[in-house]
Amino acid sequence: MTAPTRTLIVGSGAREHALAWKLAAEPGMNEVVVAPGSAAIGTEPRVRCLPSIDPLDAEAVVAAARAISAELVVVGPEMPLAAGVVDALRNAGIRTFGPTQAAARLETSKAFCHEVAEAAGVRMARARVFSEGEEAAARGYVAELGAEGGGVVLKQDGLAAGKGVTVYDDTGLALDHVRSHLAGRGPGPALVVEERLAGHEASVIAICDGREAVALPASRDHKRLCDGDLGPNTGGMGAYSPLPDLPDDAVAGVIDTVHRPILAELARRGTPFLGFLYAGLILTGDGPVLLECNARLGDPEAQVLLPRLAVPLGPVLAAAARRDLAASVGAWPAGLPVLPGASVGIVLASDGYPATPKRGLPIEGIESAEAEGALVFHGGSIGRPGGGYGTNGGRVLTVVGRGADLARARDVAERAADLISWDGLQRRHDIAASLPPAPAVAIGAGR
Template sequence: MKVLLVGGGGREHALAWRIAGSPLLTKLWAAPGNPGIAAHAECVGIGVEDIPALVGFAREKGVELVVAGPEVPLTLGLADACAGAGIPCFGPSAAAAMLEGSKAFTKDVLDAAGAPTAAWKRFDDPDAARAYVRAQGAPIVVKADGLAAGKGVVVAETVEEAEAAVADIMESRVHGAAGASVVVEECMTGEEASFFALCDGTRAVPMAAAQDHKRVGDGDTGPNTGGMGAYSPSPAFTDAMRDEVMARVVEPTLAEMARRGAPFRGVLFVGLMLTATGPRVIEFNVRFGDPECQVLMMRLQSDLLPALLAAARGDLSGVSLEWSDDPALVVVVAARGYPGAVAKGEPISGLDRAAAVPGARVFHAGTARGADGAVVSAGGRVLGVAATAGNLQAARDAAYAAVDALDWPGGFCRRDIAHRAL
């Protein structure tokens, strides 16, 4: 089978590694890919937002499955364009991708589906949003309604902090057009978990859960990021919780999306707060999480490719996935300054030493080739150093041993990934 993987980050490197291991695969391309993905796929210089070029390439090469990694091409209609060309695409239509493209849309769907979530209101007017914040008090959560690369959420401990968040998002437009409106919602308490399910429009197959670390600093301090590390399975997310989330969230959401004429195919990422009264939905994403995808792929024992194809074709009947009981953990190594401005083009060495640590694997997230062919930094989150072992402590030890084998003075990481579980 010929496959085109769209994307060039750590999530896509993990997917490329797993897809490349399928006996069904005959050729894998990645657009645009990265130096790590190049070990598993032929990288082609097409950006993730260039939908006509992606579909044209797939047609020209006889691609039999397009796999969308990030959310942006899906919200721009990649799956719709593939459908028009008769090419199966793993990922939802633009209408269904609104589950990530608009937080207000998601909340409407959750309410209609009767799924447990936080009380909320949407605002187009910053003064009205601030008035609501003052009436509700703190702590309270302020979210940019649109796509903000995982950075558009502020958990405000004070009313003043929430009002400042409204000003930043709606008036200063720190997240661009994503901040044209905001969702303000109650602050739920508990542990966060990420649960994933493969969907074919009507059916869902449970995958696995993970817990990630959004704050940039040890002890969950500092600003939110796209994710500084993750581990799976999550001891806090039980089998009973999985069954509850499937029955109360995933299946009713699929039914509601189908009722709206936008059946959801692809992977549904359910961001959860594990509260004292049970799991409640924080948000949906319409793609694998990054860095959660890395630990899921480390634990997956089944062939991924036929499952992706079955979801894309709309028929998951008979599909099940097997998972290793051994935990996996990933540490994100980021460029200093992240999540703010960072320096790029810094050489990174020691990658082979890191990969040689037993149980470890290095996923490239924000790397490029320098003029001399060496790997250099090219983003904020640059590497995901993952490991699997017989227990979580051993997996963490192996991951940090691999991190310490790297030679990149400009990089940093959190040193306490999985601290709650351990």
């Protein structure tokens, strides 16, 4: 596989920081450019940033890719995907890794995800889709699911920065919230009402070229703000990999039963999916069930997955962008090779997150955390005039510990996170603290 020598990454978060860190260290990579990037991302060796670029401005991104003679463009966040930035890059003849606006509907519309999964024969939770004028029917379905005693899930149809899903044990509260989910949404799908399934969630992400898929290891994200999975939903407060209940050698079975059928269905519809296909799963007693699809690499999953990879990522992404992943799949049928050990990531968030995060607060202790052996990826920081960094968003940093196993990786992450501070810092203390056992039900045999 041929490695790109100059790559443009679109985005500015911790996911893009981790991508830049990984790609810039690979053989043959002369330069990684991140648009817009951040002050912290720009300190990585062989990385520079273009802070004036608006990642939602397709013309500006195309111009930037041309100006630096990018051999590959990787679009990170969901908003540029939804805005059609990949479409503009491909139309300009620029090799790009990421799904088109039409294919990205897997993430931008939960109703579309259910439709595609059903057509592909992929198992999802029972659900119905409702529009603004169907409040009575939506309430009736909530009551029906609630009567079964398992709880109800309400999902906003559309992008919500990872915060559009609410899980209810109290059916009455879910009924009270139906109207607010539907109000003002206009025609078309507005709300997905879904049964709540019991089990542990897992994320399986694959690199896809429209036909083929090669897997990254499984990981587990923690969405709730507070310890014990309490508090409001967030974009993710931490992650870890590998998973005892979905080990690396079992991931190929998920690719065969979830990712490949979805890829085939999208190709049949004339909207092939080329990019990171993220399957959010719940591991039930009857095996994995798909909860959602995302059209991009997860954040904070990227921050714990990329440090585990034992092979260069750039050539694989470039092969996918050329629609030529077959050699990679043949070489690594069980997924990309990984280094021994584990990774645990803890997200440090600003006071007020996820509603109204406070900005401009000075951050202390980053260098001390790195001296402990942790990686620190910046998602919402800004350079300060006198040096150092301040808060500039909700999820400010991801502190990643690596170790021989999850317990040791967690110890590194916890010790390093303890050294970082700012006024009102929020974080969880239970990431990877309690691990589920190995599954009693086989995930699948894979290829």
